Amino acid sequence: MNQALPTLTLKDFASDQEVRWCPGCGDYAILKTIQKLMPDLDTPRENQVFVSGIGCSSRFPYYMNTFGFHTIHGRAPAIATGVKLANPELDVWVITGDGDGFSIGGNHMMHVLRRNVDLQILLFNNEIYGLTKGQYSPTSQVGTHSPSSPNGSIDSPLSPCLVALGSGGTFIARSIDTEAKHLTAVVKRGHEHLGAAFVEILQNCPIYNDGIFEQVKDKKVAPDFRVEVIHDEPLKFGKNNEKGIALNRDSLRLEIVSVKGNEDRLLIHDETNKIQAQLIAAMVGPDFPVAVGVLYRENKTSFIHDAQVQVEKARGTTRSLEGLLNSGHTWEVD
Amino acid sequence: MELAEEKLDEHHLDEKEVLDVVVRFAGDSGDGMQLAGTNFTQATALYGNDLSTFPDFPAEIRAPVGATFGVSAFQIYFGAEDVTTAGDATDVLVAMNPAALVTNLENLIDGGLIIVDSGAFTAKNLTKAKYESNPLEDGSLDGFRVFSIDIHKQVLAAVEPFGLSHKDALRCKNMWTLGLVMWLFDRDRSATIENLKTKFANKPAIADSNIAALNAGHAYGETAELPAGIHVYKVPKAKVAPGTYRNITGTQALAWGLIAGSELADIDLLFASYPITPASNLLHELASHKEFRVNTFQAEDEIAAVCAAVGASFAGSLGITSSAGPGIALKSEGMALAAAAELPLVVINTQRGGPSTGLPTKTEQSDFNMAMYGRHGDTPIPVVAASTSIDCFDVAIEAVRLAAKYMTPVILLSDGYLANAAEPWKIPQADSLPSFNIRHYDDPTNFKPSIRNEETLARVWAKPGTPGMEHRIGGIERSYDTGEISYDPTNHQKMTELRKAKVDGIAKDIPLQEVCYGNDSGKLAVVGWGSTFGAIHQAVKRAVAEGLDVSHIQVRYLSPMPGNLGELLSNFDAIIIPEMNTGQFIKLIRSEFLIDADGINKIAGQPFKIGEILAAIHKKYIELEEGV
Numbered sequence: 001m002n003q004a005l006p007t008l009t010l011k012d013f014a015s016d017q018e019v020r021w022c023p024g025c026g027d028y029a030i031l032k033t034i035q036k037l038m039p040d041l042d043t044p045r046e047n048q049v050f051v052s053g054i055g056c057s058s059r060f061p062y063y064m065n066t067f068g069f070h071t072i073h074g075r076a077p078a079i080a081t082g083v084k085l086a087n088p089e090l091d092v093w094v095i096t097g098d099g100d101g102f103s104i105g106g107n108h109m110m111h112v113l114r115r116n117v118d119l120q121i122l123l124f125n126n127e128i129y130g131l132t133k134g135q136y137s138p139t140s141q142v143g144t145h146s147p148s149s150p151n152g153s154i155d156s157p158l159s160p161c162l163v164a165l166g167s168g169g170t171f172i173a174r175s176i177d178t179e180a181k182h183l184t185a186v187v188k189r190g191h192e193h194l195g196a197a198f199v200e201i202l203q204n205c206p207i208y209n210d211g212i213f214e215q216v217k218d219k220k221v222a223p224d225f226r227v228e229v230i231h232d233e234p235l236k237f238g239k240n241n242e243k244g245i246a247l248n249r250d251s252l253r254l255e256i257v258s259v260k261g262n263e264d265r266l267l268i269h270d271e272t273n274k275i276q277a278q279l280i281a282a283m284v285g286p287d288f289p290v291a292v293g294v295l296y297r298e299n300k301t302s303f304i305h306d307a308q309v310q311v312e313k314a315r316g317t318t319r320s321l322e323g324l325l326n327s328g329h330t331w332e333v334d
Numbered sequence: 335m336e337l338a339e340e341k342l343d344e345h346h347l348d349e350k351e352v353l354d355v356v357v358r359f360a361g362d363s364g365d366g367m368q369l370a371g372t373n374f375t376q377a378t379a380l381y382g383n384d385l386s387t388f389p390d391f392p393a394e395i396r397a398p399v400g401a402t403f404g405v406s407a408f409q410i411y412f413g414a415e416d417v418t419t420a421g422d423a424t425d426v427l428v429a430m431n432p433a434a435l436v437t438n439l440e441n442l443i444d445g446g447l448i449i450v451d452s453g454a455f456t457a458k459n460l461t462k463a464k465y466e467s468n469p470l471e472d473g474s475l476d477g478f479r480v481f482s483i484d485i486h487k488q489v490l491a492a493v494e495p496f497g498l499s500h501k502d503a504l505r506c507k508n509m510w511t512l513g514l515v516m517w518l519f520d521r522d523r524s525a526t527i528e529n530l531k532t533k534f535a536n537k538p539a540i541a542d543s544n545i546a547a548l549n550a551g552h553a554y555g556e557t558a559e560l561p562a563g564i565h566v567y568k569v570p571k572a573k574v575a576p577g578t579y580r581n582i583t584g585t586q587a588l589a590w591g592l593i594a595g596s597e598l599a600d601i602d603l604l605f606a607s608y609p610i611t612p613a614s615n616l617l618h619e620l621a622s623h624k625e626f627r628v629n630t631f632q633a634e635d636e637i638a639a640v641c642a643a644v645g646a647s648f649a650g651s652l653g654i655t656s657s658a659g660p661g662i663a664l665k666s667e668g669m670a671l672a673a674a675a676e677l678p679l680v681v682i683n684t685q686r687g688g689p690s691t692g693l694p695t696k697t698e699q700s701d702f703n704m705a706m707y708g709r710h711g712d713t714p715i716p717v718v719a720a721s722t723s724i725d726c727f728d729v730a731i732e733a734v735r736l737a738a739k740y741m742t743p744v745i746l747l748s749d750g751y752l753a754n755a756a757e758p759w760k761i762p763q764a765d766s767l768p769s770f771n772i773r774h775y776d777d778p779t780n781f782k783p784s785i786r787n788e789e790t791l792a793r794v795w796a797k798p799g800t801p802g803m804e805h806r807i808g809g810i811e812r813s814y815d816t817g818e819i820s821y822d823p824t825n826h827q828k829m830t831e832l833r834k835a836k837v838d839g840i841a842k843d844i845p846l847q848e849v850c851y852g853n854d855s856g857k858l859a860v861v862g863w864g865s866t867f868g869a870i871h872q873a874v875k876r877a878v879a880e881g882l883d884v885s886h887i888q889v890r891y892l893s894p895m896p897g898n899l900g901e902l903l904s905n906f907d908a909i910i911i912p913e914m915n916t917g918q919f920i921k922l923i924r925s926e927f928l929i930d931a932d933g934i935n936k937i938a939g940q941p942f943k944i945g946e947i948l949a950a951i952h953k954k955y956i957e958l959e960e961g962v
Contacts, residue, residue, distance in 0.1 A: 015806065017818065046801045051645070062806050062819065067798040069648050070808025071641070072671050078638035082645025082653060083798070085631055086604050090649065090798050108641075111634035307629065314624035321597050321764040324590060324623070329525065330580045330761065331380050 074105025354413025371408025513551025591730025778802025
């Protein structure tokens with residue numbers, strides 16, 4: 001078929017379902033961004049599959065006019081692996097949240113990353129359980145007051161990007177729900193990546209954890225609290241890019257320096273440097289700005305590709321059910 | 335409570351000709367007893383006897399040498415008539431050490447033959463087996479025929495020319511012993527010799543040593559001065575239908591049935607599983623057959639395995655997952671998702687002794703209730719059970735057919751006995767198997783994911799990658815009309831009833847229940863499901879031969895059950911239901927059909943013996959005759 005594909009727009013990717021997130025939820029912005037970038041991807045709509053687990057974010061597939069499978073709590077990476085193994089032509093997305101992806105489903109997240117299954121994994125991190133009405137999550141900060149932690153939570157939070165790095169993830173990025181341009185760029189790069197593309201999206205829950213990312217989102221103060229990492233460029237931030245991040249080579253710790261006079265000391269972002277990625281992924285406020293952008297990227301063969309190679313090699317041999325049933329030792333009875 | 339058991343007809347090892355024999359090879363788990371057993375099985379099949387085998391191994395892979403808990407055994411029952419169990423009692427026991435003797439002696443018939451390696455009856459090994467004195471010397475084996483040989487010494491002499499290390503040389507003990515047993519039953523060694531050449535193709539010295547040991551064992555029987563009452567036994571050939579035969583275990587038959595199912599359905603399979611005893615071999619078998627429309631995925635856990643299978647089904651392949659009881663428990667949420675989303679899925683449970691880790695290498699039927707009821711929500715799932723190793727082939731095909739045709743999960747029950755037991759199989763003609771092409775839906779006109787087949791009530795299977803089929807499904811209740819999310823009370827009632835009606839409707843698409851031995855009505859029916867088939871069949875056959883009015887009914891379709899089952903059972907004055915659990919199927923029979931039944935329940939990790947079922951038949955028969 002040489003027929004040109006019809007040009008699709010955002011509307012072609014919006015389903016007819018009424019969106020039912022709370023007013024002001026960061027998920028609306030993410031949905032809009034994803035719907036808008038879909039026509040730019042070189043995949044036909046019928047090959048797009050969104051798989052989700054349980055939670056507010058996991059309602060996402062219902063609002064995409066693609067194939068969608070809203071499954072069970074924490075298991076979306078495993079289900080998506082099955083989808084992709086069954087049909088490697090499909091473009092498979094996993095939509096998950098901090099509870100779904102890193103609490104009940106932490107095990108699957110670890111394994112889908114280490115296997116490098118060819119998926120886009122969008123983790124909506126709002127540091128709280130929304131759908132079950134506000135309990136603390138595995139990314140909630142210590143001391144989070146919630147219905148299940150009236151005196152403040154005592155669990156230490158995990159960092160999704162650090163866990164993803166530790167699990168052997170090959171594309172690890174961070175972005176922000178309302179930063180459409182940045183999020184679009186990061187997700188598109190993840191889509192191009194061969195293997196598991198993990199994108200943590202800092203997402204505001206206006207009901208149970210409102211303003212938790214205000215410092216990195218508020219245009220007035222954000223320049224001091226976030227740093228956009230760009231491959232091959234020095235790490236600078238601040239209103240006038242006056243601050244920089246440098247590696248103290250004696251302590252092997254990062255430190256904040258003024259750009260002026262320290263130009264040659266500034267850390268140059270190298271997406272392919274895992275040690276550096278660990279350092280910048282771990283940066284948190286108030287001492288450090290939060291890094292957004294592609295933190296780490298590694299070229300590695302994908303699980304799906306390798307599985308396909310084995311299957312294709314096996315299928316190259318002749319198969320016959322008759323031959324199988326009669327294989328090995330048989331004997332005749334007259 | 336121990337089950338009453340009747341001793342079957344005495345075997346006469348002092349006769350030249352015996353109709354059937356049970357031989358049990360027992361030794362350390364590293365002694366190669368399984369290899370000796372499988373080679374003896376092959377030679378016996380070639381000889382023309384009917385047979386059934388059962389490997390009985392410990393959970394420990396390499397237990398300390400000489401330990402009683404490390405004894406690995408392989409039992410073969412072969413004879414001139416149809417053989418459907420691995421045998422009640424042992425006629426010939428091969429014991430490679432004191433531990434093998436002490437753990438297997440109890441089941442040896444009076445006057446049975448013991449072949450022992452006296453070289454292994456050292457003070458150390460005797461102590462490990464908790465023998466206070468050497469049974470070969472203290473007269474405690476006087477009731478048996480004892481053939482005591484220093485196999486250590488014989489083997490070392492036989493393989494001496496090949497220059498093996500002492501340790502490697504002793505590893506040929508199993509072949510020496512096999513050679514002797516082959517002499518005892520006049521079996522041909524050539525197939526075993528070929529197997530050894532293939533197995534050790536890259537190690538010619540090892541191959542030659544094993545062959546030399548095999549021949550030496552055989553020659554020993556021919557030339558040595560034998561104790562009284564030990565001679566070559568002739569077991570007449572069985573009358574079997576002409577055709578091409580092979581030996582097959584339940585696991586292999588199940589794997590090949592799934593492959594056949596995919597060919598017949600014209601559909602790809604994704605088999606996703608997590609290793610667990612005794613189900614792992616199914617993964618191994620399918621992983622080596624990707625030339626067919628099969629892909630396998632070793633998931634990170636049981637939950638991921640069922641979920642990957644459900645994902646594959648969503649994508650248009652047939653997802654299959656497999657485990658044993660504890661693993662199936664973990665899969666229950668994923669199975670219910672498939673039921674809610676109405677996607678096909680085959681779940682295979684190779685049952686083992688429970689609860690919890692229980693008896694991983696032993697057999698049981700105690701997951702019946704879990705298969706029938708073990709889910710949240712009102713979630714009916716069809717359940718089928720395989721009754722013999724070869725039946726696994728047909729039941730696997732049937733599970734594929736039902737899952738794909740009705741867009742539903744299907745549970746297939748096997749067990750540890752069936753998985754490992756082997757029997758000769760008359761190989762079917764592949765082109766004679768009935769095909770059942772499965773079509774994915776691809777008509778975009780007014781497409782909705784809720785479109786159903788009016789007859790089967792199955793939802794359409796519209797797979798990603800098909801233009802115009804874009805849709806969303808999930809675990810949330812869906813509208814009957816549109817397939818979109820619906821919390822409407824009336825709709826939920828309708829959908830719940832629909833799911834039930836769909837599964838119940840399968841009863842119209844399965845064969846009516848037949849009586850597999852005996853009359854369609856009468857005094858007594860022995861009703862079984864699963865691997866109890868062999869023992870029930872033999873017991874009923876013997877009872878009928880005695881002139882008793884007894885029939886055997888074996889139920890393959892447990893949910894839904896065949897439409898005529900209730901009526902059929904009501905044609906009998908009494909029903910006995912043997913189960914390897916505390917009585918699970920029997921409750922279903924009683925509650926569904928309001929028919930009383932007596933349970934015989936064995937929960938010992940071992941299959942029923944023929945004599946146990948026969949004793950129950952006699953007991954019930956006497957009650958019926960006396961009118962109590």
